[in-house]
Amino acid sequence: MRFLSAFPLLIFVLAAFNLVFYSGSVALEDEVFRMVMTSGALLVLTVSDILIILSLSVLFLEVLKATGSGNATIMDHILSTGVFILALVEFLLVPQAGNAPFLILVIICFMDVVAGYAVTIRTAKRDISMH
Numbered sequence: 001m002r003f004l005s006a007f008p009l010l011i012f013v014l015a016a017f018n019l020v021f022y023s024g025s026v027a028l029e030d031e032v033f034r035m036v037m038t039s040g041a042l043l044v045l046t047v048s049d050i051l052i053i054l055s056l057s058v059l060f061l062e063v064l065k066a067t068g069s070g071n072a073t074i075m076d077h078i079l080s081t082g083v084f085i086l087a088l089v090e091f092l093l094v095p096q097a098g099n100a101p102f103l104i105l106v107i108i109c110f111m112d113v114v115a116g117y118a119v120t121i122r123t124a125k126r127d128i129s130m131h
Helices: 010-023 047-066 071-093 100-127
Strands: 031-036 042-046
Touching (some): 010 071, 010 100, 042 047, 047 100, 071 100
């Protein structure tokens, strides 16, 4: 269980995006869900929409993990920084990743890194008592 707390979960979302890119059987624009709302509007969710929703949900879990203190939290921040760098390099260099949904994933990875460090620093300040 301690390994899971030190492991950046956004790597799984990044892997899911790559699976879509290289599988060939599914495209980001493929429709997954369609529903007529009470208002009469049509709600259509695509694969990319689902992956972004999943990314935001994982970001929430990552911020919750950042509230802990200890070696696992520090390792999680280091690995999350690596995931962000990996996503950014992929966005810049891989043609299939050069799209808006993947850019949103890169931004979510960046927010994970910044929020993780900010929450940990804020929590550490509260743990230090100044006399």
